[in-house]
Amino acid sequence: MIESITAGYLTTPVATIILMMIGLYGVMTKTNLIHQIISINIISTAIVLYFTSLGHVPGGEAPLMPSPEAVDPLPSTLMLTTLVIDVAVTSFALALIILIMRGDEK
């Protein structure tokens, strides 16, 4: 039982859901804008974790050459794009917070 739970394909959906719930809790309850950004990043981590696990093949090889036993590289590749978007969004959101805190709105 324990072995099956600790196998990658069972633990990652559970970890994803827990991380997503933590992140959503933060966005729904925190009134500090920076805390909200951190919460968004936690949700993002959950999604990346989930997607990366989709390509997992138990005992699979690195997908350097075409092989039926290689892990699926596509989900991980897609997550590179998502990570870039996350970085852009986080940096932009932090810049906005600075402007809002500095009172540039007045």
Add this chain to the structure above:
Amino acid sequence: MMPLFVAVPFFFAFLVLILHLFDLDKNVYRVLFLTGIFLPWIVFLFYHGQEPYSMIVGGWERFSGIEVALDEKNTPFILAQLILFSGAAVYVVKYFDIDKENPKRKPAKSIYPLILIFHGGILGTLITRDIFNFFVYKEIASISSIVLIAFSVNKGSKIASFRYLMIYFVSTFFFIFSMGLIYVKTGYLNFELIAAELTQNPVGTEIRVALAMMALSLITKAGIFPMYVIVPEAYAKSDDPVSAMLSGMGGKIKIFGLILIMGALPFYLISDMMMAIALSSMIFGTLMALTHENIKKFLAYSSISQMGYILFALSVLETQAAIYHSFIHALGIGGLFLIAGALITSQGTKKLSELTFGKNPVLMFSSIVLSLSIIGIYPFLMSHTKGLVTGEISGALYYLFYAVSVGTVMYLARFNYHLFRRKPEEKRAKVSWGKSLPPLIFSLVMIFSGVYVGVEFALTDFLVLAVGLGLFLLLQKMKIFRVNIPEPFTHDRKGLAREINVYTGIYIVLNLAFLIALL
């Protein structure tokens, strides 16, 4: 050659950014900007007549490559995008170069690359047939538009941008999660291959969850009630041409996403829930537009109402009506925002009751034509669209649809009533040709599109118009539109944080409600 649709605006955005480092003559940046906006027309005209046309970029197999296409689904959207951005680009050049009243305003050469990226992102979203590619271009378009909102010098623009960013990205993660579920279940990211795979197998729990999450994510991004909160402030605080582009095509790419989903996933499972959301958005937007005094917020709420109409058409599975309505609304609301912007700049106020056309016949004509095209009477295309939708509904729903249409007539009558009235200190609205030409072109396109499709005369539309005008005049006399609706959140960072808390909560509750109904 088809990827040039996207590559050209991105290339010119890059070029302007690089040349931004050198202090060149402003005409250099202007020419590069306009070239990047207008060149995709050549690609469009090259492929026009070959529809349906599709290709896999790089010649890969369909399951591993990225498919792009031009067909009856995306051609009206692409056409609306090209017309809207071409008109808005002319306006942008005038807006950022001539208006030097506010020294804090970003220089034009900083704005041009963002608009080009926005343009390329939207075109990419419209031509792709790959779900992940759709997501990436949607994000490119959205992030550039969110930055454009923040670049405005209007008070409250940074808060509006942050609100947009946060609520947008919470829903984005649900979209990515649902993409993952679809990939797990089907093994594909191409819409057509997903559809083929799902027709061979019964619809499982994963697909139901993915469908619910993806549809709600797109509805939230499109600013449809109850997740409308990102729209009013974002449209109101942006620079005028940015408001036109955002309201015109910003939400439409999400509608196009819903149309793609309809073709691949079992959309009929959620059509009733979609209809409930659509009706609430139509009614809410209409009521708010009837009472708002700020002209840009008025147009924002009218947009929320019209997006409800488009979703309603999708909920009755009338895709063609949704496509036509999107085309009309993109140019209609875009043109009205440009008219509002021209008046605000020339008269220095955003109050609907204080603004006037003066004696400007071009703006008067454009406003009337664009309003009638949104209301939908003969010979405008919307009349045909409404006919398609009402043909699918009956009973109370039929009468409710027309009741909301009366509301649409009332708020657009209110808009024109105030702008046509002579104000005490009557002055001719000094609007340059660069600003009044785009709305005029949009209004001519509206007339032409109705004639081109061959709209048939419908007496019901004129009855709706007459009832709406009569009710408006009656209620105007009773001064019923002067209602002050209190805002639930303060315009500071505490209020902003609370608003994000509340609307994220509403979004989660909506997701749960959809999941409970589907599982």
